[in-house]
Amino acid sequence: MSTLVNHADTSNEMILVLDFGGQYNQLIARRVREDHVYCEVHPSTLPLDAIRTMKPKGIILTGGPNSVYKADSVTCSPELFRLGIPVLGICYGSQLMAHLLGGRVETAPTSEYGKTEVTVDAKDSLLFQHVDEKTICWMSHTDYIAAAPEGFHVTAHTPVCPVAAMENAEKKLYATQFHPEVMHTEQGKTMLRNFVYDVCGCQGDWKMGDFVEKTVAALKKKIGSGRALCALSGGVDSSVAAVLLSKAIGKQLTCVFVDHGLLRKDEGDQVAAVFGPEGPYDLNFIRVNAQDRFYAKLKGVTDPEQKRKIIGEEFIRVFEDEAKKIGAVDYLVQGTIYPDVIESGLGNSATIKSHHNVGGLPDYVDFKEIVEPLRLLFKDEVREVGRELGLPDYLVNRQPFPGPGLGIRIIGDVTAEKVKIVQEADAIYREEVAKAGADKELGQYFAALTNMRSVGVMGDGRTYDYAIALRAVMTSDFMTAESAQLPWEVLQRTTSRIVNEVKGVNRVLYDCTGKPPATIEFE
Numbered sequence: 001m002s003t004l005v006n007h008a009d010t011s012n013e014m015i016l017v018l019d020f021g022g023q024y025n026q027l028i029a030r031r032v033r034e035d036h037v038y039c040e041v042h043p044s045t046l047p048l049d050a051i052r053t054m055k056p057k058g059i060i061l062t063g064g065p066n067s068v069y070k071a072d073s074v075t076c077s078p079e080l081f082r083l084g085i086p087v088l089g090i091c092y093g094s095q096l097m098a099h100l101l102g103g104r105v106e107t108a109p110t111s112e113y114g115k116t117e118v119t120v121d122a123k124d125s126l127l128f129q130h131v132d133e134k135t136i137c138w139m140s141h142t143d144y145i146a147a148a149p150e151g152f153h154v155t156a157h158t159p160v161c162p163v164a165a166m167e168n169a170e171k172k173l174y175a176t177q178f179h180p181e182v183m184h185t186e187q188g189k190t191m192l193r194n195f196v197y198d199v200c201g202c203q204g205d206w207k208m209g210d211f212v213e214k215t216v217a218a219l220k221k222k223i224g225s226g227r228a229l230c231a232l233s234g235g236v237d238s239s240v241a242a243v244l245l246s247k248a249i250g251k252q253l254t255c256v257f258v259d260h261g262l263l264r265k266d267e268g269d270q271v272a273a274v275f276g277p278e279g280p281y282d283l284n285f286i287r288v289n290a291q292d293r294f295y296a297k298l299k300g301v302t303d304p305e306q307k308r309k310i311i312g313e314e315f316i317r318v319f320e321d322e323a324k325k326i327g328a329v330d331y332l333v334q335g336t337i338y339p340d341v342i343e344s345g346l347g348n349s350a351t352i353k354s355h356h357n358v359g360g361l362p363d364y365v366d367f368k369e370i371v372e373p374l375r376l377l378f379k380d381e382v383r384e385v386g387r388e389l390g391l392p393d394y395l396v397n398r399q400p401f402p403g404p405g406l407g408i409r410i411i412g413d414v415t416a417e418k419v420k421i422v423q424e425a426d427a428i429y430r431e432e433v434a435k436a437g438a439d440k441e442l443g444q445y446f447a448a449l450t451n452m453r454s455v456g457v458m459g460d461g462r463t464y465d466y467a468i469a470l471r472a473v474m475t476s477d478f479m480t481a482e483s484a485q486l487p488w489e490v491l492q493r494t495t496s497r498i499v500n501e502v503k504g505v506n507r508v509l510y511d512c513t514g515k516p517p518a519t520i521e522f523e
């Protein structure tokens, strides 16, 4: 059985987020980390003893869907508020604080949802330093605190909410009905910073430069003269993980890069240029050109789930073959990041798509332990580490790319010819979007090949060719997304270049659908 290795340096000051089922739990942690204070998210059921051992500088209670006065609602021990550790309760967390300490929580006469003007009543509150008297905050609640507990001052209100914020400064207990972590709370960052620095007394010792240094040292110590194997996809996470390992153990690391022939244009060569013998890193790099194997398995297969399964399984087979040649290794390196860790506890939702990533590998490879050096980092922190390590921008800023690659951006059966078409069209699209500087707001954008052929006219002749679909979405979490309103000129230029430069395409369509009801990828 493998153990997961944590490389966090526990000497960092820490803010603990206790999750009561709120949809913004990760966002709170990200905001705190952006202010250079290390922060972890744990379930609300975390025992008090464990909390004491962690020695957090402060605790933040998240929102959640429950009502505190219902018998089966998630709760916490009232002792939590007597540990002497500062607490900030947000939304449900604020109501829980009020309820457990003797205040009154009721159904609000009207629910507040959305941007709401909040009046700050306490000029001297540490939480509201440098915050305007009238400030726009994000509200989302049906219950509210009708009366604050004894010893608490009401520090803010709205026309609906008599207690939009409250505090017992002496005991360092703070609560807001609104969500300071959400971008729509205009001065929310200031409030969180006030809590973390001025109430909890943090100094801000979470820096990515230090992370690199400490992690490399910890990996050196842990692995010693052992051997490690890394499945390198060329994505940000596995690339950064590989470089950290190579800094720590050099040639004791072998990276296997499986080119399944479903990558974006030139991507395989770009990965090889960075990690191969010509690149700056001192590691063993194996590129497996497995296009033919994948295309053969995919021949004639049109069902999206079946395609995903075939690509996922073949990936493991290829990796397994390579691993066998290398022999037993001590450590398997994985690019798991913090959102994967937080989300792995959930999992009751329906399978919309069977995701392919390297999570399936451990059963098939002979190794003793898994090393996950990025396990505690958010994506933006991983990118920062990548920059610290000197990885090129095009790798660090790469948009997410699904494991099954272009296989799920070609609707219907996959052929080498179709891969070429979608690669060329996608490269043109990315080039035009970037040239216009239109990529800044976009979460993801790409070209897909529909399985529709239609009639066109080129010169004096009739054509009967494929239609390319362009997609661009804005999203913060990839769970929901809006179709982006790309400038018309960009779409026109892209269209004209695709139909002129890519053989086999005579029509270009733009996807205006959001998620839901569509998904970001086409299959």
Ligand code: XMP
Pocket (backbone or CB within 6 Å): 353, 354, 355, 356, 357, 400, 401, 402, 403, 404, 444, 478, 479, 515, 518, 519, 520, 521, 522
């Ligand atoms: P969907 O299409 O489900 O995609 O809206 C949401 C995000 O997940 C990415 N995606 C994948 N990533 N393996 C991955 O590692 C996969 O099998 C996979 N399928 C979708 C997708 O690109 C988007 O960012």
